[in-house]
Amino acid sequence: xxxxxxxxxxxxxxxxxxxxxxxxxxxxxxxxxxxxxxxxxxxxxxxxxxxxxxxxxxxxxxxxxxxxxxxxxxxxxxxxxxxxxxxxxxxxxxxxxxxxxxxxxxxxxxxx
Amino acid sequence: xxxxxxxxxxxxxxxxxxxxxxxxxxxxxxxxxxxxxxxxxxxxxxxxxxxxxxxxxxxxxxxxxxxxxxxxxxxxxxxxxxxxxxxxxxxxxxxxxxxxxxxxxxxxxxxxxx
Numbered sequence: 001x002x003x004x005x006x007x008x009x010x011x012x013x014x015x016x017x018x019x020x021x022x023x024x025x026x027x028x029x030x031x032x033x034x035x036x037x038x039x040x041x042x043x044x045x046x047x048x049x050x051x052x053x054x055x056x057x058x059x060x061x062x063x064x065x066x067x068x069x070x071x072x073x074x075x076x077x078x079x080x081x082x083x084x085x086x087x088x089x090x091x092x093x094x095x096x097x098x099x100x101x102x103x104x105x106x107x108x109x110x111x112x
Numbered sequence: 113x114x115x116x117x118x119x120x121x122x123x124x125x126x127x128x129x130x131x132x133x134x135x136x137x138x139x140x141x142x143x144x145x146x147x148x149x150x151x152x153x154x155x156x157x158x159x160x161x162x163x164x165x166x167x168x169x170x171x172x173x174x175x176x177x178x179x180x181x182x183x184x185x186x187x188x189x190x191x192x193x194x195x196x197x198x199x200x201x202x203x204x205x206x207x208x209x210x211x212x213x214x215x216x217x218x219x220x221x222x223x224x225x226x
Contacts, residue, residue: 004154032213043116044155044203044217051213089154093213098143098168100215102154 002027006090006103013080014111021075021106023064023090031092033057033066033073034100038087047075047088085110114138116218118204124224125194132190133221137206144187145215146179147203148172155203161187162209194225 007022025033035047035057048057053068062077073090090103117136125131137144142163147155158177159169163184173179176194181187191198201222205215 034213036217043219044205046214046216049213091154098145098160099157100147100155102156104152104154 002031002092002094002101004090004092004101004103006088006106009087009105009107010109011106012109012111015082016079017110019075019077019080019084019108021088021090021108023073023075023103025071025073025090025092027071027092027094029095030068031094033064034091034093035062035064035073035075036089036091038089038105040086044089080108080110082110082112084108116204116206116216118202118218118221120221121219122222122224124226126226127196128193130190130192131194131223132188133202133204133223135187135189135204135206135218136185137187137204138216140208141206141216142184142209143207144181145205145207146187146189147205149201149203149220150199158189191223194223196225199223199225 003026005024032051034049036044037047048059050057050066056065064073064075087105087107089105091100119134145160146158149155161181176192179189201220203220204218207215
């Protein structure tokens with residue numbers, strides 16, 4: 001079945017460092033891909049999405065490119081801030097389906 | 113746009129008791145979803161509604177679980193005869209039929225079964 005695999009956390013970085021959180025997926029067809037973020041004490045928020053191969057989703061300085069050849073959707077940010085500390089979830093939605101299939105989440109800790 | 117709201121935010125109950133959670137979706141959204149999230153894991157799909165019709169149920173949703181969405185507005189999720197394994201965060205999300213890719217999540221209800 002369809003699945004999402006994320007790098008394990010926690011990932012600890014210093015402020016202004018470059019961030020990469022790896023995400024790979026297994027799916028039939030052409031799913032839509034998402035990154036959600038969960039700040040402490042808050043609900044899940046859609047961070048960015050991409051719906052077809054080579055699309056780049058971006059928001060708040062974060063970017064991820066839909067790579068069908070490597071079945072990946074890695075999250076990147078050039079310079080992280082303390083306020084980016086949160087749990088990040090990669091997810092996919094199979095084409096024509098309503099369900100979201102999620103990775104286990106990666107906790108990001110940014111130290112000043 | 114007030115977002116998706118869920119009540120209560122926290123529920124502590126004893127094993128064997130029944131509990132009910134409520135979700136109020138974004139007003140114009142006709143699709144509503146329930147997920148369950150355990151500590152350190154991503155959410156798992158439970159069920160979804162289009163308007164008042166419950167169109168899909170995961171096999172995770174045992175007979176003790178029932179969900180309703182009367183009149184296609186708010187939804188309730190009831191768990192009967194709770195077990196310790198039911199302890200989790202229960203998440204509600206909503207979306208427009210035309211854009212099911214974009215689901216908006218509520219803050220969740222954290223259930224603790226003692």
